[in-house]
Amino acid sequence: SKPIVAVVGRPNVGKSTLVNRIAVSREAIVHESRGVTRDRSYHEADWNGRDFVIIDTGGIESVKSQDVFAPRIREQALLACQEADVIVFVVDGATGITDEDEEVARIVRRVDKPVFLIVNKKDDPANEQDGLWDFYALGVGEPRPLSASHGYGTGDLLDDIVACF
Ligand code: GDP
Numbered sequence: 001s002k003p004i005v006a007v008v009g010r011p012n013v014g015k016s017t018l019v020n021r022i023a024v025s026r027e028a029i030v031h032e033s034r035g036v037t038r039d040r041s042y043h044e045a046d047w048n049g050r051d052f053v054i055i056d057t058g059g060i061e062s063v064k065s066q067d068v069f070a071p072r073i074r075e076q077a078l079l080a081c082q083e084a085d086v087i088v089f090v091v092d093g094a095t096g097i098t099d100e101d102e103e104v105a106r107i108v109r110r111v112d113k114p115v116f117l118i119v120n121k122k123d124d125p126a127n128e129q130d131g132l133w134d135f136y137a138l139g140v141g142e143p144r145p146l147s148a149s150h151g152y153g154t155g156d157l158l159d160d161i162v163a164c165f
């Protein structure tokens, strides 16, 4: 079956924006027997002829229910990481590290799979290095600047993701 890429991170960092940019269509697919859950959606993707499935996590309700962030984030990140071959951990380059980022990092660090740490919302390449290295503290490797809105950095990320398959 196709390789699976999981996109994890706390709410509002830009996971869905990134998935929508990478996926063939916004429409979620029914993935094997798991179907489309409320909190994880599966999308077809390909890059240079390499087909894969990309999982968006975080669902629809998490943005509003502040008080249930931590357990939800943990559960979704864990499930997605377990079924993934490659993990994309997204953080927000405009706000810096939060407690919820640390929660996700704890899960990601325990999984022995390739991880790409994406520092999103780096919309201006001229400032892409600002605050970038702070994210080393998450302990999941080298932070990479990207703008899911503008697309900046996504080609390089995809090159490196498909090289893991
Ligand atoms: P999710 O909760 O992690 O799925 O985040 P979303 O993809 O829903 O994005 C949350 C907010 O961040 C939305 O208002 C997006 O438009 C915004 N956003 C996402 N990516 C970027 C980006 O690269 N740059 C900027 N400036 N905003 C972004």
Ligand code: MG
Binding pocket: 015, 016, 017, 057, 058, 059
């Ligand atoms: Mg989302």
